[in-house]
Amino acid sequence: MRQVFEIVPASGSAIQFFALILAIPLAMVVLFAFFWYSMRHTTFEVSADGIRIRGDVYGRTIPLDQLRLEKAKVYNMAEDAEHGLSWRTNGVGMPGYSSGWFRLKNGEKALVFLTARNRVLYVPTSEDYALVVSPKDSDALLQALREAKGGAAR
Numbered sequence: 001m002r003q004v005f006e007i008v009p010a011s012g013s014a015i016q017f018f019a020l021i022l023a024i025p026l027a028m029v030v031l032f033a034f035f036w037y038s039m040r041h042t043t044f045e046v047s048a049d050g051i052r053i054r055g056d057v058y059g060r061t062i063p064l065d066q067l068r069l070e071k072a073k074v075y076n077m078a079e080d081a082e083h084g085l086s087w088r089t090n091g092v093g094m095p096g097y098s099s100g101w102f103r104l105k106n107g108e109k110a111l112v113f114l115t116a117r118n119r120v121l122y123v124p125t126s127e128d129y130a131l132v133v134s135p136k137d138s139d140a141l142l143q144a145l146r147e148a149k150g151g152a153a154r
Contacts, residue, residue, distance in 0.1 A: 039097040046144040077117035
């Protein structure tokens with residue numbers, strides 16, 4: 001005659017432990033999927049309200065009256081050491097993608113959205129930080145900002 005006796009079921013803490021162990025890698029996959037999405041789908045929308053940055057956790061709208069477009073420029077980070085990225089204070093820094101709050105080599109605080117560093121648009125603001133972005137056409141974005149600000153002043 002054979003008798004079978006079952007183990008006492010595991011406590012809730014054991015199940016929670018395994019759930020946590022599974023949740024951490026899942027959260028990492030979701031986070032990196034979001035970064036991948038952001039680096040391919042961030043947009044810069046210019047309107048009479050300002051520049052609206054969408055598709056990234058650090059996105060926001062910056063009003064036109066805060067942009068100091070007279071000091072804006074398009075540059076190559078490899079050739080302009082002063083405006084290169086120094087260190088990340090709150091953001092994402094991966095090969096080929098930088099997003100969030102950084103310090104520039106000149107010490108200036110910057111809100112950054114970069115995937116390329118050869119045609120970067122630098123726009124200082126009146127709020128003690130600069131906007132540093134890499135749109136597909138930096139010159140066209142700067143021109144659109146200038147036109148929007150000129151139209152808003154009328």
